[in-house]
Amino acid sequence: MTESENIENPLRHLSTTFSLALLMMIVITVSPIALVKAPTSGTLAFTTSGLAGTAGITCPNSNGNCYNNAAEPAIRADAAGNFYGSSENGLTGGTDAWRSTDGGLHYLTLVSPNSASAASNQFSPAGGDTDLAVASQTNLNGLYNVYVTSLALTNVYVSTSSDGGNTWLLNPTGASVPGDDRPWIAAEGSSKVCVSYHSITATNDIFVTCSNDAGLTFAQTGNAFDANHLWLAGFQNAIGNLAIDPANHYIYQSLSGVATAAETTCTNCGLHAVWLAVSTDGGLTFTDHAVYINPSTSISYGHQFVNVSVDNAGNIYIIFTDDHNLYYSFSTDHGTTWSSPTQVNKTPSNTAIFPWSTAGGAGKLDIVWYGTSYYDGKNTPDNYPMSAAWYVYFAQNLQATTNPANFTQVAA
Structure with missing residues (x-):
């Protein structure tokens, strides 16, 4: 897909969240291409x-x-230009x-990364929150490993494909601490992969x-919170x-939270601080840095989800939303100091959510x-009227x- 292609099917108001979510996957696939050069037409x-x-x-097709x-x-996209997507069925x-x-023009549906589920209508203990990562270096097959994490009833599943998603090797114990929720996954090199997650049994550590x-x-586990936090x-x-x-x-874990230890007893404080946990020793230990603290404790950034990405020069970007506007801050010193937030939308x-x-x-x-x-300044997006028309938006900054x-x- 090139940047100058016209929109064939403008995204209309959708009555179901899952339809919007899956259409979003097609839109995102332009990102790695768009980053290579600025659009010649200005749009x-x-x-x-x-x-x-x-x-x-394979989709799209004419078979319905x-x-x-x-x-x-x-x-995610690997260095060879292949795109991989995953999504949950609950x-x-x-x-x-x-x-x-x-380049995102067509997508082949792969066998499920969960070995107990060869199709979406079959039973699997997994199928909860999912995330996906690709290796930064090739394996012995000359391909980039693909990793999918999925929340199961008792643990975090991690599935690995060394052949481009044709087959998967499942590890049903990707989390070393029980009682898990909302896993995320990241990879580097030819064989390193890390999973982060909440442990409910450890008070949401x-x-x-x-x-x-x-x-x-998965033999190494580190706590994202340092001794001072x-x-x-x-x-x-x-x-x-x-x-x-x-x-x-370096490993970067993003999160939102309260701003001080004193606020842990506050009954009406929102998660008005954005944080980044930084590990410089491969995930053994982390140091926590405040990205931005909103002076208003009624604001909360804990809504699906604070997001971090790193460019090829090592600059870090944090994106977050207050259920109204979307902001980003950047760091040029590995997360130690941060720019003031800039509104994106x-x-x-x-209203801008789920960045x-x-x-x-x-x-x-x-x-x-x-x-x-x-x-309307009153209701959260969960309580917006059905007449609110939702679209997928895309924004790009080359500086x-x-x-x-x-x-x-632009809106898709």
Whole structure:
């Protein structure tokens, strides 16, 4: 897909969240291409399509079978230009996965990464929250490992494919601490993969568990909270995604939380602080840095989800939403200091939620989110009227560390 293509099917108001989520996967696939060069026309355009829930089907097609029941998708691109996506069918519903080898124009539905579920309508203990990662170096097959994590009833499943998603090797014990929720996954090199997750049994502590053998074993676990910030546990945080910089091997865990230890007893304080936990020793230990603390304790950034990405020069970007506007901050010193937040969304996206980002070359940043023109200043997006029309929005800044306001925004 090129940046100058016209939109064939503008995204209309959708009555179901899962349909919007899966269409979003097609939109995001432009990001790695768009980061290579600026659009010559000054605008970006997208083609949208549904994805099939049955293995072996390629979409789009004219057979009427490009649909599914999955939600909350994840997508990644490997260095060879292949795209991989995954999405959840809910606990015991199994995980769906897709692959594109033509720049996002077509997606093949793969066999489920959960070995007990060869199709989306079969039983699997997994199928809860999902995320996906790709290796930064090739394996012995000359391909990039693909990793999918999925929340199960008792643990975190991690599935590894060394052959481009054709087959999967499942490890049903990707988490070393029991009672898990909302796993995220990141990878680097040819065989290192790390999973982060909430441990409900440890009062919502955030743990990062790493494997150095492509997911066969997860022998190393680190706590994302350092000794000075252990108070962020105790159900005082909301986990964001995990990222690894393959250049220096630093691991970054994003989250939102309260701002001080004193606020842990506050009964009406929101998660008004954005944090980044940084590990410089491969995930053994972490140091926590405040990205931004809103002076208003009534604000909360703990809504699906704080997002972190790293560009090729090592610059870090944090994206977060207050259920109204979408903001980003950047760091050029590995997360130690941060820029002031800059609002990303513009009219007609008066509400912007559920962000995701991809960073490319130095200063090049793409962000997608769900947006609507509706905003009444009273209700949360969960309680917006059905008349609120939701779209997928895409914004790009090719000078994100020097010209923060220089975003181009389009709706798909």
